[in-house]
Amino acid sequence: MADNPFPLSKDELLDAYRRMRTIREFEERLHIDFARGDIPGFVHLYAGEEAAAVGIMKHLWDGDHIASTHRGHGHCIAKGVDVVAMMKEIYGKKGGACEGKGGSMHIADLSKGMMGANGILGAGAPLVCGAALAAKYRAKQKGGPSDVAISFVGDGASNQGTFLESLNLAAVWNLPAIFVVENNGYAESTSRDYGTAVDSYVDRAAGFGLPGVTVDGTDFFAVHEAAGEIIRRAREGGGPSLLECKMVRFHGHFEGDAQTYRAKGELEDIRANRDCLRAFVAAVTGANVVSDAELQAIDRDVLGLIERAVTEAKAAPLPDPADLTTDVYVRY
Amino acid sequence: MARKISMKMAINEAIDQEMTRDPTVIMMGEDIVGGAGGQGEQDAWGGVLGVTKGLYAKHPDQLLDTPLSESAYIGTAIGAAASGMRPIAELMFIDFMGVCFDQIFNQAAKFRYMFGGKAETPVVIRAMVGAGFRAAAQHSQMLTPIFTHIPGLKVVCPSTPYDTKGLLIQSIRDNDPVIFCEHKNLYGFEGDVPEKSYTVPLGEANVTREGKDVTLVAYGLMAHRALEAAGLLAKDGIEAEVIDLRTLSPLDLDTVLESVEKTGRLVCVDEANPRCNIATDVSARVAMEAFGALKAQIEMVAPPHVPVPFSPALEDLYIPSGAQIADAARRTFARGKT
Numbered sequence: 181m182a183d184n185p186f187p188l189s190k191d192e193l194l195d196a197y198r199r200m201r202t203i204r205e206f207e208e209r210l211h212i213d214f215a216r217g218d219i220p221g222f223v224h225l226y227a228g229e230e231a232a233a234v235g236i237m238k239h240l241w242d243g244d245h246i247a248s249t250h251r252g253h254g255h256c257i258a259k260g261v262d263v264v265a266m267m268k269e270i271y272g273k274k275g276g277a278c279e280g281k282g283g284s285m286h287i288a289d290l291s292k293g294m295m296g297a298n299g300i301l302g303a304g305a306p307l308v309c310g311a312a313l314a315a316k317y318r319a320k321q322k323g324g325p326s327d328v329a330i331s332f333v334g335d336g337a338s339n340q341g342t343f344l345e346s347l348n349l350a351a352v353w354n355l356p357a358i359f360v361v362e363n364n365g366y367a368e369s370t371s372r373d374y375g376t377a378v379d380s381y382v383d384r385a386a387g388f389g390l391p392g393v394t395v396d397g398t399d400f401f402a403v404h405e406a407a408g409e410i411i412r413r414a415r416e417g418g419g420p421s422l423l424e425c426k427m428v429r430f431h432g433h434f435e436g437d438a439q440t441y442r443a444k445g446e447l448e449d450i451r452a453n454r455d456c457l458r459a460f461v462a463a464v465t466g467a468n469v470v471s472d473a474e475l476q477a478i479d480r481d482v483l484g485l486i487e488r489a490v491t492e493a494k495a496a497p498l499p500d501p502a503d504l505t506t507d508v509y510v511r512y
Numbered sequence: 513m514a515r516k517i518s519m520k521m522a523i524n525e526a527i528d529q530e531m532t533r534d535p536t537v538i539m540m541g542e543d544i545v546g547g548a549g550g551q552g553e554q555d556a557w558g559g560v561l562g563v564t565k566g567l568y569a570k571h572p573d574q575l576l577d578t579p580l581s582e583s584a585y586i587g588t589a590i591g592a593a594a595s596g597m598r599p600i601a602e603l604m605f606i607d608f609m610g611v612c613f614d615q616i617f618n619q620a621a622k623f624r625y626m627f628g629g630k631a632e633t634p635v636v637i638r639a640m641v642g643a644g645f646r647a648a649a650q651h652s653q654m655l656t657p658i659f660t661h662i663p664g665l666k667v668v669c670p671s672t673p674y675d676t677k678g679l680l681i682q683s684i685r686d687n688d689p690v691i692f693c694e695h696k697n698l699y700g701f702e703g704d705v706p707e708k709s710y711t712v713p714l715g716e717a718n719v720t721r722e723g724k725d726v727t728l729v730a731y732g733l734m735a736h737r738a739l740e741a742a743g744l745l746a747k748d749g750i751e752a753e754v755i756d757l758r759t760l761s762p763l764d765l766d767t768v769l770e771s772v773e774k775t776g777r778l779v780c781v782d783e784a785n786p787r788c789n790i791a792t793d794v795s796a797r798v799a800m801e802a803f804g805a806l807k808a809q810i811e812m813v814a815p816p817h818v819p820v821p822f823s824p825a826l827e828d829l830y831i832p833s834g835a836q837i838a839d840a841a842r843r844t845f846a847r848g849k850t
């Protein structure tokens with residue numbers, strides 16, 4: 181094997197690949213099982229966007245917090261949430277990440293710093309300011325680099341008042357908060373450009389007094405590098421930033437979306453030419469750092485994991501009727 | 513010949529006819545047209561569940577897709593209403609009121625009173641309500657009581673395609689802000705709807721089944737469950753009268769009182785959580801105004817005081833059933849003072 185030209189060790193590269201592949205296979209499996217009628221409710225798939233979640237999350241530890249969106253499976257997996265518990269949750273089963281009470285749109289695991297997928301656009305940004313404030317207090321007490329908090333938001337949801345207010349609050353309080361705009365070009369069926377007047381989120385960030393960076397969100401290494409810089413600055417007390425990841429979504433807005441709003445051939449084109457996983461594989465195998473066989477071994481592992489997750493989710497018991505009224509309050 | 517259409521189509525037709533009648537009727541919301549700014553199909557969605565599909569082709573200047581900024585566009589609709597337009601704003605899921613409530617309850621609801629009777633705000637805010645869609649805690653709530661609590665707002669929640677069309681047309685023509693609540697699990701429900709335009713007045717309940725033994729009061733999806741309960745009770749020889757409130761504000765208390773005077777027994781059904789909901793409101797008003805007519809304690813059927821769970825196994829338990837309503841009616845006989 182050749183010298184490693186990448187800023188990650190071989191083990192780290194393989195780990196990044198495993199996380200991205202897990203997200204991809206998780207989502208592609210859900211796509212099939214949803215169409216088959218196995219899965220209830222609204223399901224928004226992250227396939228195509230994996231490099232953003234993983235490129236950022238590779239820099240995080242459990243004490244760091246993230247707040248996700250309705251399209252949250254990828255953030256969960258990248259942050260280390262248990263895949264079997266996620267699948268059980270999506271099937272509405274006992275033992276799911278939220279005991280079946282939350283579903284796809286609300287998967288959370290606070291032990292991993294994952295503050296939840298969210299059904300309300302923009303809702304994660306203020307919460308992340310809160311997590312960043314708490315991190316700042318913690319850092320003051322214990323010294324050393326601060327934990328950070330990251331809010332993911334779609335291009336569409338970046339027009340919510342909650343999001344815009346949070347940019348300002350984070351800036352005036354100099355919080356270790358990071359705002360990641362996942363720009364996949366669409367909000368539901370509407371193109372990004374219809375709903376957002378400025379072309380550049382860097383300009384928007386500047387208007388709020390935050391440094392901003394735009395990267396190709398399908399390029400794992402570009403995301404990883406930009407996020408690393410921003411996260412390091414936040415950890416050292418340098419305050420909040422905005423990171424725009426330009427990306428593509430491989431499926432409809434939600435499962436069942438006919439996607440007639442796309443241009444002819446668009447889906448085929450992005451799958452053929454903007455597949456972040458394929459680009460990653462080409463880069464690491466092209467540099468002779470990782471072999472095809474090593475990646476294929478991971479693929480087999482991942483497929484086995486997803487298969488086990490689905491089998492266990494299907495076999496898991498339903499919540500008990502008594503669960504309906506538990507966990508509304510700590511005490512009442 | 514009677515024509516059957518779905519509740520979804522009844523909404524579409526009401527908006528279509530009002531837009532044709534009055535060019536100041538405009539509508540705004542997220543993806544109510546769909547495909548805006550893209551290279552594929554225009555009018556690609558017609559709303560998240562296709563309710564407004566096809567309207568853009570007929571009224572291209574009257575439908576506006578919005579950025580994902582409810583505070584801004586709900587407020588814009590309210591401001592336009594105060595400035596001579598007759599806007600309909602679609603809030604998609606009522607749960608999203610959280611990000612734009614100020615414009616609704618501190619602005620639209622207050623203008624008329626606060627400005628000494630000199631303002632009119634003829635805006636309709638349409639939103640989906642209710643559980644049963646496996647859409648979990650933030651897309652399934654029945655938040656009708658929150659709006660009903662606010663003076664200055666009118667609140668409508670129909671149960672049939674006929675009422676939906678007539679009430680929506682009336683709401684558009686009404687000069688006060690109306691919160692128009694559409695139960696997403698009734699969108700596919702079909703019923704007779706005349707093709708021509710007509711109105712159903714706000715503030716008039718509908719007696720959907722007559723009976724002399726017990727009064728069941730409900731609205732929205734629960735109006736159907738109450739009818740189901742009446743069917744179950746009939747097998748026991750109990751004749752239930754069913755009242756569909758249709759409008760929650762103004763509230764047609766007279767129709768309820770009249771019925772209770774006759775039956776002496778009352779079951780109030782609500783899909784909203786049990787504290788401070790429409791059922792507690794109606795119960796209290798009946799207890800105050802017709803205590804002498806009551807032969808038994810008033811019963812309420814509502815979900816438990818919990819958020820809407822995702823798991824279908826739990827959500828089905830959450831939503832009040834016809835059987836639960838029938839049981840409550842039976843309790844008014846078992847425990848009541850006859």
Ligand SMILES: Cc1ncc(C[n+]2csc(CCOP(=O)(O)OP(=O)(O)O)c2C)c(N)n1
Nearest residue numbers: 251299300301334335336337366367368608
């Ligand atoms: C406050 C609020 N408004 C509207 C919605 C409905 N909604 C859910 S996802 C979505 C589009 C989001 O687009 P974007 O932010 O670009 O994220 P993407 O789906 O592309 O990942 C909309 C309008 C919501 N969930 N919450």
Ligand SMILES: [Mg+2]
Nearest residue numbers: 334335366367
């Ligand atoms: Mg988007």
